[in-house]
Amino acid sequence: xxxxxxxxxxxxxxxxxxxxxxxxxxxxxxxxxxxxxxWTVANALTIVFIAEGVEAAGxxxxxERTITILLIGAVIWAYLGDIFEVLTxxxxxxxxxxxxxxxxxxxxxxxxxxxxxxLFAVAYALVRAVLLFWVVAFFFDVDMPQANYTxxxxxxxxxxxSFVGIGMMTAVLPLISPEKGTQLGFIAQGILLVVSGxxxxxxxxxxxxxxxxxxxxxxxxxxxxxxxxxxxxxLAELRDELWPLVVIGVVSVPLGLEVFRRGERHAKRTxxxxxxx
Numbered sequence: 001x002x003x004x005x006x007x008x009x010x011x012x013x014x015x016x017x018x019x020x021x022x023x024x025x026x027x028x029x030x031x032x033x034x035x036x037x038x039w040t041v042a043n044a045l046t047i048v049f050i051a052e053g054v055e056a057a058g059x060x061x062x063x064e065r066t067i068t069i070l071l072i073g074a075v076i077w078a079y080l081g082d083i084f085e086v087l088t089x090x091x092x093x094x095x096x097x098x099x100x101x102x103x104x105x106x107x108x109x110x111x112x113x114x115x116x117x118x119l120f121a122v123a124y125a126l127v128r129a130v131l132l133f134w135v136v137a138f139f140f141d142v143d144m145p146q147a148n149y150t151x152x153x154x155x156x157x158x159x160x161x162s163f164v165g166i167g168m169m170t171a172v173l174p175l176i177s178p179e180k181g182t183q184l185g186f187i188a189q190g191i192l193l194v195v196s197g198x199x200x201x202x203x204x205x206x207x208x209x210x211x212x213x214x215x216x217x218x219x220x221x222x223x224x225x226x227x228x229x230x231x232x233x234x235l236a237e238l239r240d241e242l243w244p245l246v247v248i249g250v251v252s253v254p255l256g257l258e259v260f261r262r263g264e265r266h267a268k269r270t271x272x273x274x275x276x277x
Contacts, residue, residue, distance in 0.1 A: 076198065
């Protein structure tokens with residue numbers, strides 16, 4: 001019969017083994033851990049830049065206008081998040097349902113497959129965004145007498161093309177990394193959150209981040225929707241926001257399709273298509 005000392009020693013060896021195993025797992029996926037660290041940094045920066053935005057306003061703020069600005073930022077952020085979620089989980093859902101091989105062998109062009117997912121994502125996200133806007137506005141009793149909702153919806157519709165294109169790129173991540181690819185898609189969303197001025201003006205960002213803001217469709221979507229709702233701007237006044245969105249959309253959709261095709265070929269070649277971990 002083993003002594004109590006031997007039992008304790010065996011349990012401690014097992015404890016050390018569990019810790020060691022997880023250390024090796026971290027080493028194995030170290031690049032993913034670094035990517036998730038970027039997500040943590042992005043969230044921390046967002047909080048700090050909100051304070052910078054208040055300081056940039058000289059500490060004097062119009063409460064109702066500020067609430068409306070933050071509300072629009074939150075709604076656009078949720079809208080973008082819903083599109084990313086649906087597209088990024090395109091592969092994950094197929095794996096969960098056990099239909100991934102059937103879907104990827106179906107006689108359907110990949111552009112039509114991802115395009116259908118994109119259309120559903122936009123419709124789904126739009127319904128949720130409109131409901132979110134009105135529910136939150138009701139709670140704070142926000143008055144928007146000049147709001148041009150038609151122009152705001154047009155800006156959002158044009159921006160959606162770019163969002164879908166970027167979403168196609170993030171949709172490839174679960175293909176090339178069944179283990180953590182889905183979560184990594186939300187890191188791309190977090191980076192857009194930081195550089196696009198969701199909760200603060202882009203002017204408070206460092207110069208290199210302001211440059212990133214110029215190639216983010218979320219920047220122009222936020223500026224356009226805010227101008228339409230706060231100032232009542234029509235489509236003629238929103239030219240400076242609409243044409244960059246059109247350009248980014250024209251580039252991002254074909255690029256997103258090509259990135260996904262390359263990821264699909266890689267997954268099939270390396271046997272990752274069916275893997276769930």
